[in-house]
Amino acid sequence: MSLNRICIQSRYIAIQELAKTENVSIVLLCQIAKVSCAAYYKWLNRQPIVRELENEQLVAFIQYLYTQVDGIYGYRRMTLTINCQREKESLAKVNKKRVYYLVQICGLEAVIRCRPKKYRKVKPDYVAENRVTRKFTAEKSNQK
Known part of the structure; x- marks a missing residue:
């Protein structure tokens, strides 16, 4: 559709x-x-065709799944979850493009999480004294 x-x-x-x-x-x-x-x-x-009825069931399951995971799943992970569920019920698998299309129609978007930084900024314990003091020219070689 x-x-x-x-x-x-x-x-x-x-x-x-x-x-x-x-x-x-x-x-x-x-x-x-x-x-x-x-x-x-x-x-x-x-009379609604079989595909429309199946799409309505998929949309209901997609919206239920979306609320269960607080909007974290995108269409790829939703497709995996839907196909696992349909496999248990011995139904045919659903293509990811179809799930993408239905998610788009529903207006659902995945929440993109920011990953935490893996480092902490720490002040150094020892700072060397500044002997050069922005004077880079020397009178003789190997002085600085």
Whole structure:
């Protein structure tokens, strides 16, 4: 399902909700949304395909997983977790591109953690005295 298709689908849902709650005619709402009435009624009476139902289940699991790990997982690690879970249930694996697409549609982003620094700044115990004092020229060789 492309992003354009999702945008159109959200228009249909908005038309449906406004028609129920605000008692506005569907013909007027279709004109405002720049959608034909025939397309709206065709969408209203359609049967969802298997892929859409599977995507809805995946989105629900992705959102559940995202909340469980506090948004740390990206789409790659989510794909690994989903595939492990689906393997236990003896279902087919899911491609990482599909998970990436669904994560993008949901608007989820992974939290990028900063790694702690592996060193500490410590003041030196001994500092040598400054004998050169920014005078780099010598009168004879091997003086400085």
